[in-house]
Structure formats: structure tokens, C-alpha cells
Amino acid sequence: MSEIKVNKISPRTACGTTTLGDSGDTFTIPSGVTITNNGTANGFGATGAVNWQTTVKTTTFTASAGEGYFVDTSSGSGFNVNLPAGVAGAIVGFKDYAGTFNTKNLTLVPNGSDKIGGVAANAPLNENGLAVTLVFIDSTKGWLVTDSGLQDEAASAQFIAATGGTITTVCTNFKVHTFTGPGTFCVSNAGNAQGSNTVDYLVVAGGGGGGEVLGGGGGAGGYRESPGTASCYTASPLGASPAAAIPVSVTGFPITVGSGGAEGTSGNNSSFSSIISAGGGLGRSGPGTQPSGGDGGSGGGSNGYSPTGTAGGSGNTPSVAPPQGNDGGRAGGSSPGYPAGGGGGATTAGGFGPTTSSNGGAGGTGATTNITGAPKAFAGGGGGAVYTAGTTGGAGGTGGGGGGGADAPSAGGAGGPGYANGAAGTPSPEGAGPSAGGNGGANSGGGAGGAGFGGGAGPSVGGTGGSGIVIIRYKFQ
Numbered sequence: 145m146s147e148i149k150v151n152k153i154s155p156r157t158a159c160g161t162t163t164l165g166d167s168g169d170t171f172t173i174p175s176g177v178t179i180t181n182n183g184t185a186n187g188f189g190a191t192g193a194v195n196w197q198t199t200v201k202t203t204t205f206t207a208s209a210g211e212g213y214f215v216d217t218s219s220g221s222g223f224n225v226n227l228p229a230g231v232a233g234a235i236v237g238f239k240d241y242a243g244t245f246n247t248k249n250l251t252l253v254p255n256g257s258d259k260i261g262g263v264a265a266n267a268p269l270n271e272n273g274l275a276v277t278l279v280f281i282d283s284t285k286g287w288l289v290t291d292s293g294l295q296d297e298a299a300s301a302q303f304i305a306a307t308g309g310t311i312t313t314v315c316t317n318f319k320v321h322t323f324t325g326p327g328t329f330c331v332s333n334a335g336n337a338q339g340s341n342t343v344d345y346l347v348v349a350g351g352g353g354g355g356e357v358l359g360g361g362g363g364a365g366g367y368r369e370s371p372g373t374a375s376c377y378t379a380s381p382l383g384a385s386p387a388a389a390i391p392v393s394v395t396g397f398p399i400t401v402g403s404g405g406a407e408g409t410s411g412n413n414s415s416f417s418s419i420i421s422a423g424g425g426l427g428r429s430g431p432g433t434q435p436s437g438g439d440g441g442s443g444g445g446s447n448g449y450s451p452t453g454t455a456g457g458s459g460n461t462p463s464v465a466p467p468q469g470n471d472g473g474r475a476g477g478s479s480p481g482y483p484a485g486g487g488g489g490a491t492t493a494g495g496f497g498p499t500t501s502s503n504g505g506a507g508g509t510g511a512t513t514n515i516t517g518a519p520k521a522f523a524g525g526g527g528g529a530v531y532t533a534g535t536t537g538g539a540g541g542t543g544g545g546g547g548g549g550a551d552a553p554s555a556g557g558a559g560g561p562g563y564a565n566g567a568a569g570t571p572s573p574e575g576a577g578p579s580a581g582g583n584g585g586a587n588s589g590g591g592a593g594g595a596g597f598g599g600g601a602g603p604s605v606g607g608t609g610g611s612g613i614v615i616i617r618y619k620f621q
Contacts (some may be wrong), residue, residue, distance in 0.1 A: 194237040194277060201225070212237030212277070217248040224251045224266075227287065230258040230280040236287075239275040246272045252287075259286030265337045267302075302339030304392060304618045306331045308399070314517030317621050318375050322516070323614040324587045329397040329416065340619035342389035344370040344377070345419060346515050348522045348589035349441050350402035350411030351609030352424035352487060354529075354546060354581035358448030359594030359606045360428045360475075361487035361494060361507050361526030361538060361548055361581070363457060365402060365411045366421035366441020366468035367589065369513060375617045380511035382466045382490060390417050404584055404592065404609030410438050411589075414612035421468055424609055425457035427487055427526055427581075427594045435475060437485060437494075442469030445485030445494045445505055445528045445538075445594065450475030452500070459488040470494070473505035473528060473538075481532035484548065487525030487591035489541040494525045503536045504528035504550070507560060507591060510543015515615050520563045526584060526591030526607060527557035527569060537581075537593065540566035544588025546607040549579040549596035556580075556596075562588045567607065569593040584610025 155162045194212035201215045206226040215238055217223060222245075228234060238250060249268040254260050260267040260278075262285045269276065278287040308329040309321040321329060335341040346369045352362030372379035374389035402412030402423050411423030425440030430447030435454045437444030443457030456472025473485025476497025483497025489508025496505040507525030514520075527538030527548030537548030540560030547557030547569035556569030556579075564585030571579060581593030584607065592607030 194235055200241050207236045209234035209236060214239050214241040215250050216241040217250055218242040218244040220248065222248040222250060224253045226253045227255055229255045230286055232280060232282060234280040235277065237277040238269065240273050243272045245269050245274055254286065261288060262286065263338050267336065302336045303620050304331065304335040304340045304343065305333035305620065315376065317619055318617055319620045320516055321616040323399045323401055325401050327399045329399055329616055331392045331394050334393050342374045342391050343616050343618040344372055344375045344389050344515065345416055346513060346615040347414050347416050347419045347421045349414045349421040349423045349612045350404040351584040351589050351591040352411045352426045352438060352440055352444045353405035353407045353409045353609050354526050354592035354594040354606035355408050355427035355429035355447050356595045356604045356606045358430045358482045358484050358529045358531060358597055359581060360437045360445025360447050360456065360472060360484045361505065361528045361594050362405060362427040362584065362591030362609045363424035363437065363440050363442035363444040363459060363472050363487040364469055364489045364508065364510060364523035364525050364543065364545065364591045365424045365589030365612050367490035367511050367523040368419050368421045368468050375619055377617065378514045380513045382511050384466050387466055399614050401614055402612040404611050406608050407606035410440050411609045414614055416614050416616065422462060424487065424591050425472060427592065427606060429606065437472035442488030442490065442508060442525055443472035445472040445487050446475040448475060448482030448484035448529060448531065449478060452477035456485045456494055470508050476500060476502050481530055481535055483530050484528030484594050486528045486538045489525040489543060489545065490523035495538060501532055501535065504530035504538030504548040504557060506538045507541030507545035509541050510562060515617050521561065522563050523589040524560040524562055524566065526581065527593045529581065529594040529596045530554055531597050537569040540582060540590065540593060544585025544590025544610045546582030546584045546590060546593035548593040549581045549604060551579055551596045557593060560590060562590060564588045566590045571596060579604040581607035583607040587611050587613040589613065
């Protein structure tokens, strides 16, 4: 065997090409020899190779280019690995040592402004037994998976996962959680920007109770909704800017669903995360020293004994943007009809009788949304009561408002349609009571109808406002 010992091999002319051997020859590099490349390697495939480290990683660490790591997340709740600075051709690898990535993620954290799969965000690994190799390519795509060619293997936990309430799947890729009572929205995976990391919401408070004795209609519960763009549905007009979908984290979000107000009382608040919707204002009972309806998410209507033009309760109280409701209807005057004002609804104010012989004021119109996968109306106002023969109690607003009561031969107002329909108001023979306002629809946030006069044979009874609801929607795959 011949041996040549030199310090440098150069081509015969400057910038020429030196060829080692001929086709079919083999060059052997002995054990212990290190070859360092300070130039450009062409024709070798990847510009680097993964050198797998045999010391298992069990806590957060910083990876080095050219190295692969066996990672054991079983002893904690998962941890991070900080990727090296992105240099074209840099390569790193990771392997789930204990088969626990599904419940205890290893999260890849890019260096500075580097990206993973074109997204400047962390990428959790959550598939048990996963082995993944990534190569940094450029500033546009950053680190790309090369062992399978499927980038989602480096971000397989990119969609939100959660439990709580009644869960339905709509439009193939979206989950809807409906809470008709108190509960907890428990997020087990917060997702990321590649898939989903925000949720849309609808939060409706309990509607106000209707007033008695020619009572005003109860105001609808406050209505607050995100725009729907985060989970692809058509929101109501109230889901406009500056409302926005809510980012979530891995935690439990308490849900409050407000009950409807009993006769002459306001509804109760509903809430999710930072969103609080105010209960609907009470429909004012008559006769009394406070003729105006109560303030709330939407305002309650004034009672029929009030002087003509007496204002209803103020809606959007407390004030939020977009507004969560509207004002209650004013009184239409006294004898002979005593028409009471309707409760305000999510999109329009409560109605009123312009003359003393008018019908009771109609409840304000609620809002219609497709958050459940089909159009549903919520937060209609309750109808105001009336007394005069030949008139009609105010109709409940679309969105579950209850109809206003009356005294026969006047007719009670119709209940408003919605997520759950409001009940119609009922008449009674004049002076022979009782007369009742219709209840608001359950979980519609509808205001209740006010009651007619009733008379000496029995009391009139204002309706009970509809309970509220909380609905959360997000992309899950």
C-alpha cells in the first residue's frame, strides 16, 4: 500500500478543479478522523447531519445545530426546547423518548424572529412516539420538517381542544359549546396561529321581568358577540368592530348564565372571560312613584299610568362598544288605554303607544346570529300592557320577548320567536283579573311582557324574563 503525506492539495492552475479518483473508486475515512467543511458542500444532500445525543433531555434546554435529542417529558407537564439561530442548512432532530408527547408536549421555540413552517410562533409536538427532523431553509419558511415532508407533524397541536357545556360539531371543522346554565369551559390545548388559538362567543344575559298593573315590558338581557371571522360564521350586526374573538390559554374559564328577572325585577348578568353582559332592565309596574322602566342591558318599558312621553329605562348600561342593547319604550299616556312601553331589544328600542288609545308598546327586536350553525334570534324585548277595548297588548320582540297582557275584550300580545319563543300575554275580563304578561323564552335573554289591569277579582302578574345563554365556537381541525 502506497502512502502520500502532504499538508495541502491544490489544483494545477488557480481556481481549477481537483478530482479525487475515478468512477467506481472508494475512499475510506478511518475511525476518529474529523472532516471540517468551511465552504459550500454540493451533491451531499443536506448541508448538515444529525448527530444524536445519548443523554436524554428531561427539562427545558437549547438545541445546537447538527444535533438530535431524545426527550423525556413524562416527569412534568411538558417543557420547551429553544431552537438554535436559523442559518440556512442548519439541522436539528427530536424524538419522544417516553411516548408522552400527547399529554405532555415538547414545544419548539424559534430563535428571535425565526419561523417554523412559515409562522413566527411556537410549535408544540403532541404525538406520542414522534420523531422529527427540521432543517432551516430561509427567512420565509424558517424551519421545515424533512423526514416526512408534512409540516403539521411539527405543529400537530395547532387547534384548540376543550370541554364543557353541550358540544356540537358544525360546518365540519368547528365545535360549538352551548351553556344554558353555569359551567366551565376547560381548554386542554390552546392551539396556535397556524390552526386556531382564538374563540368566538355569544354572551346573552337574563331578560328583565314585566311590570304588573298596566306594566311596561321587561328589557332584553345584554347581547354581546364577536365578529365570527375567527370561526367562519355570520354574526349579528352587534358582532362588529371593536369586538374581537378571544385568545385562550390552557385553563378553565368559569361561565355564568344569568337568570331572568321575576315580575318587576331586572335580569341577571352572564359572563365568559372578559365579556360581561348586563341583565335586562325591569318593566315598571303601575301605579307608582317611579314611572320609568329600569336600566340594564336593554332598558325596561314605562308603565301605562305614566304621563305621556315618560321615558323608558336606558339600555347599554353599563356602556360597552358595540352597544349591548337599547332603551325601553316610553309611556303612551293614561286614560282610556293606558298603553305601556315595550322593553328594549338588542337591535332596536322598545315601542310605545303614540296616543292614549294605542296598542301596548312592542318589544324591541333582538339580534340574529349563525353561531350555532343555523340562524337563531336572541334578546328581544317584552311587550307593554294595554287596557282599552279594541286594542292589543304589545307583541314580544323577535328573540324570545314575552307578549304584553291586556283586559278583555282587548287581546294579549303575541310572544316573540327566537332561540326559544316568548309566551303570549293573556287578557282577562275587565275588572275581573287576573291578567298576565308573557314570559320571555328560556335561554333567549328575552324580556317579559307587562300585565294588564286585572281588577278587583285578582292581581295582574308581570311575566318572568327569559334566562340567558353563553355560546363558544372555534375551529378544532
